[in-house]
Amino acid sequence: MRPVALPANQPADRFYAGGRQIAALRGTATWATHEPEDWVASTTAVFGQDPVGLTVLPDGGTLRDAIEADPVAWLGADHVAAFGSDPALLVKLLDAGQRLPVHAHPDVPFAAAHLGLAHGKTEAWVVLEPARVHLGFTRDVGADELAGWVADQATDAMLGAMHTLDLAAGDAVLVPAGLPHAIGEGALVVELQEPTDLSILLEWDGFAIDGAAAGHLGLGFDVALAAVDRRGWSPEDVARLRGATASDDGDLLPGAAPFFRVERWAGSRALDAGFAVVVVVDGSGTLAAGGAELPVRRGATVVVPASAGPVALDGAELRVVVCRPPAPAT
Known part of the structure; x- marks a missing residue:
């Protein structure tokens, strides 16, 4: 088997805007306002929209089907022994044409218990263009307080209770499942994730989505908000999530x-x-x-x-x- 060069794979009509940076990176002339993500070598579908998001190979079949048909060739015998035909990885290019809403992703135990899935959604960012991001709460936030912020769409209160980081091109950051976060406008990142499309929206006011209906994974916010890490993280805790800088290989x-x-x-x-x-x-x-x-x-x-x-x-x-x-x- 041989390596396969992949074209862009950008699901349409996402609820937040993208910019021109994926097109510029790839050297293409066309772009669409609400195609902010390029799902690279994806065997994961957009939540509730299968097959949207799946990578299509040059022969017209999906990468997911190709791996299912010959997992050892694609993934290796040791990987298959440990994980079966699950690649256990999703990679995206993400171009934030606007600040993303504050949101969080469930961890493995929550996804298993409530959604019957093997993966949550821990993710990481490798920054290609500088970005301001919000990551984790600076203090403990009570369950009722968080639920009130979400019900009232109290964006200023949420952002005011979060750490703000200015990331440079080349920085790498780990975002554990559960940790609330929001990527700032202008960011371009290579994003690694567990292979799910699971987001719990804490904010949606001003975005092209009915978050009250679609922001809780069909579980209701009384259940979904239990997946959010409400602990206060110290600046030192957050700093430990940062890995390499631009000078590191x-x-x-x-x-x-x-x-x-x-x-x-x-x-x-x-x-x-x-x-x-x-x-x-x-x-x-x-x-x-x-x-x-x-x-x-x-x-x-x-x-x-x-x-x-x-x-x-x-x-x-x-x-x-x-x-x-x-x-x-x-």
Whole structure:
């Protein structure tokens, strides 16, 4: 099997606006206002809208079906022994044309108990364009207080109780499931996630969505808000969520390993064999594996099957983000 270069896969009519940055990164002329996310090598569908969000391969079939048909070739024997045919990873490009609403994602126990799913939605951001973000509460927030904010759409109160971080291009941040957050306008990030589309909206006023009806995963807010981490996080706690900065290569977020792995590399080098999603964030060159050589440039996205073997990157100016599932336990 060989690596596959993937075109953009941007679900339409999302409830928040995107900008021109995904199009600019990929070098395409067209863009749509409400297509802020590019779901890369996705086997995950938009919540309640299957098959929207699934990656379609050049042969017309979905990546999900291809992996189901031959999981060992795509994911490797060790991965299949640990996780079955589940890639255990979703990668997105996210272009925030406006500040995203304050929201949170359930963790694994909550998703299992209430939705019958194997994954929650811990995520991470590798920042390509600077962003101001809001992340976690600065103090303990009572259940009734949070429910009141949501019912009243008290955005100022919510944001006023959250940490504000100014992220630079190159920064990496882990966002544990449950932690309330909002990505600021102008951000462009490579986003790694557990492979679900589960969001609990704490804010929706001014966005193109009926959050009172659609913001609680069909569970009702009395249940859904129990998934939100209402603890006060100290500045030191939040700082520990930050991993690499722009000057760092290698493993950007070691603390994310139970959920996914993310590396950044510059220049020519070899990558270990294994299922991977490669995002070229700068430069140009070639990516070779499985007897095939692909020309790649800034904005290219490539899915690499495990059976393609080691990957050779060639290009002095290449800079890539390599996204992988969690490593099977040894």
